[in-house]
Amino acid sequence: MDILKQPLITEKISAMNERGVYGFIVDKTAKKPEIKNAVEKTYGVKVVSVRTMRYAAKRKTRYTKTGIVSGFTNAFKKAIVQVADGEVIDFYGEI
Template sequence: MTLKKQINHLIDIIEYPIITDKTTKNLENNVYCFQVDKKSNKREIKEAIENIFDVKVQQVNTSISSPKTKTVGKFKGKVKRYKKAMIKLKDSYRINLFENS
């Protein structure tokens, strides 16, 4: 695999950060939460985070959400399943998700 393809593959693994009240509280403990590709494993997620953000990862925990039923008016549907990765960085590293922090 060429370097450009490898970098694009790593970028495709990390979809976007999940920002909720609970995940922003975890930022104090140096734990970041990202939605990732469902097919990726912990080793690929760790490599992607380390290369994209130039940090050292201590631990990666993953979970796959169950589809939830959502009602809009009289229509019922299901929310898609997604894979969430909780990434704990080593103490001296930070990821700047917000511009003011």
């Protein structure tokens, strides 16, 4: 099971990166200690705290030529990770 799905790269999270706070989309069943271990192992940093948020699926409706199509967006879980002072995660290093 892959715990870290993708890093969050938004304006708000990018502003928090300067203070050592990073965001990730994580597996819906991942617990805080699992997220902490995954970030430490993947990026080689010391994690101080982990905060998580669950987002429910939202109903979406589209009006198409063939009729009305209804469905849901994907549910997901977001993790906000605080790393130790002086440590940095570089998401753009591989580019």
